[in-house]
Amino acid sequence: LAGLYQPTSVLTFEGTKFEGPEAIMKKYCDLGEVAHNVPMLTTEVQMSVNAQSMLIFVTGQLKIGATGNPLLFSQVFQLVSTG
Numbered sequence: 001l002a003g004l005y006q007p008t009s010v011l012t013f014e015g016t017k018f019e020g021p022e023a024i025m026k027k028y029c030d031l032g033e034v035a036h037n038v039p040m041l042t043t044e045v046q047m048s049v050n051a052q053s054m055l056i057f058v059t060g061q062l063k064i065g066a067t068g069n070p071l072l073f074s075q076v077f078q079l080v081s082t083g
Contacts, residue, residue, distance in 0.1 A: 001025065006082065032065045052081040
């Protein structure tokens with residue numbers, strides 16, 4: 001997963017920004033065990049500003065650690081070709 005991020009990539013999580021692959025991956029790892037409910041996962045993909053980029057919007061439910069109730073989540077990615 002770290003290979004998808006560039007040094008200029010930014011993750012904003014609950015109002016806090018994490019920049020670069022190392023900081024982003026550390027935040028993901030700090031969340032602990034995460035389980036998602038695949039049947040409740042939706043993905044929407046649209047072309048972005050040019051033919052080398054796309055915008056991806058993912059929503060669903062996930063559990064962090066041993067919490068009993070699933071949490072709703074959404075995440076937006078913009079993937080841009082660098083090659």
